Amino acid sequence: DEEHTEMALSDAAKLLQKARHVVVFTGAGISAESGVATFRDALTGLWSRFDAQSLATPQAFAEDPDLVWGWYEWRRQQVQQVRPNHGHLAVARLKDHVPQLTVITQNVDDLHERAGSDTPTHLHGSLFAPRCATCSRPAPLPATTEEQPAEGSRVPPPRCAHCAGPVRPGVVWFGEALPEQALESAVRAASSCDVLLTVGTSGLVYPAAEIPRLAARSGAAVIQVNPQPTPLDPLAAVNLPGPAAELLPALLT
Ligand code: BJW
Ligand code: ZN
Secondary structure (H helix, E strand, O other): OHHHHHHHHHHHHHHHHHOOEEEEEEOOHHHHOOOOOOOOOOOOOHHHHOOHHHOOOHHHHHHOHHHHHHHHHHHHHHHHOOOOOHHHHHHHHHHHOOOEEEEEEOOOOOHHHHHOOOOOEEOOEEEEEEEEOOOOOEOOOOOOOOOOOOOOOOOOOOEOOOOOOEEEEEEOOOOOOOOHHHHHHHHHHHHHOOEEEEEOOOOOOOOOOHHHHHHHHOOOEEEEEOOOOOOOHHHOOEEEOOOHHHHHHHHOO
């Protein structure tokens, strides 16, 4: 209830005030209020309408590149039409409140950057960094078309300028390794921070879900912002049940 949330907010604010190094660890829920769909929310999540195995695996891209490329182009253009919300803005402002801040996101959107967080670590890649599926060289982002690609439309991927291989989205699919440097720096930050603020993630996808767990094991206080219960609940010193765009700004006042 409201009184409980007030108390939790003041506990969380106190933890942040005395922290030297804060890690913010975000998932799809922080972008939900901007209008970007999450993955696992029961009614609105992408995986309730689309089959993950046929869209977000290397096998899916090999079997039907046009379907997979078209789906990611549809999502990229959706992200380009929305704006960061007060949650992303509060995360960016947090750098003026704590001596050291590290932002680690599982999100493939660019809303943290557009809110003013300069170098968030993207554990699952980005919708804005396509690369060649054959030789891995970065490929140019296709021009945004005036006509939005319709949901479910097939779009043949561009061809690599160097080897003519198909260009793929620069995201991390199921069964793929996370970018090594991103994972390393996330592990380093999580094991040396005093507070980890986990926001809008179900905590179900590994190895990313190890990051808040590692912080807790290393002695950091974990603060969680999420309207739903998650497997991270027992780990959290403070649980803030509610939407990120409301609760994150309230933490800074
Ligand atoms: C709000 C809100 C509001 C809503 N405010 N909150 C151990 C056990 C079992 C399986 C595995 C295991 N270890 C690894 C695996 C396999 C697999 C995995 O974890 N599977 C599990 C699902 C069981 N992991 C992998 O395959 C990973 N790779 C790997 O393990 O490689 C091994 C390897 C090593 C060396 C060489 C080769 C291989 C890769 C995982 C990649 C995940 N990719 C995706 C897709 C990215 C591209 C795309 O966008 O399409 O990443 S899946 C999807 O899930 C996406 C997300 O980043 C990720 C996490 O989701 P997130 O952000 O938590 O979103 P949701 O929807 O789950 O939750 C949203 C939350 O927000 C909810 O809690 C809401 O309540 C909340 N919310 N509104 C605040 N307003
Ligand atoms: Zn190539």
